[in-house]
Amino acid sequence: xxxxxxxxxxxxxxxxxxxxxxxxxxxxxxxxxxxxxxxxxxxxxxxxxxxxxxxxxxxxxxxxxxxxxxxxxxxxxxxxxxxxxxxxxxxxxxxxxxxxxx
Numbered sequence: 426x427x428x429x430x431x432x433x434x435x436x437x438x439x440x441x442x443x444x445x446x447x448x449x450x451x452x453x454x455x456x457x458x459x460x461x462x463x464x465x466x467x468x469x470x471x472x473x474x475x476x477x478x479x480x481x482x483x484x485x486x487x488x489x490x491x492x493x494x495x496x497x498x499x500x501x502x503x504x505x506x507x508x509x510x511x512x513x514x515x516x517x518x519x520x521x522x523x524x525x526x527x
Contacts, residue, residue, distance in 0.1 A: 433439040440449050473480065488497055 431439075433442065440452065444452070470476075484498065488494065
């Protein structure tokens with residue numbers, strides 16, 4: 426069994442002792458930019474009909490960026506996606522995309 430030893434009292438302690446100053450600076454800038462960004466909204470739904478037109482183009486963007494490709498899901502995704510999302514046997518209720526589409 427592999428174990429990860431994390432001997433730091435806090436995230437700040439980790440940053441101070443495990444990361445060099447350049448990495449800490451980059452992280453601080455990213456954290457500041459994140460704090461200025463607008464809040465994210467998340468919701469869980471069993472009917473993706475209202476959002477499928479927005480979800481599928483996002484799926485295609487992620488697929489095209491990926492270096493590793495499996496089956497590319499086509500437009501048939503629309504009807505199957507909505508049907509699968511409301512299937513009572515899906516394992517992860519918080520993630521519509523985690524359920525199988527065939």
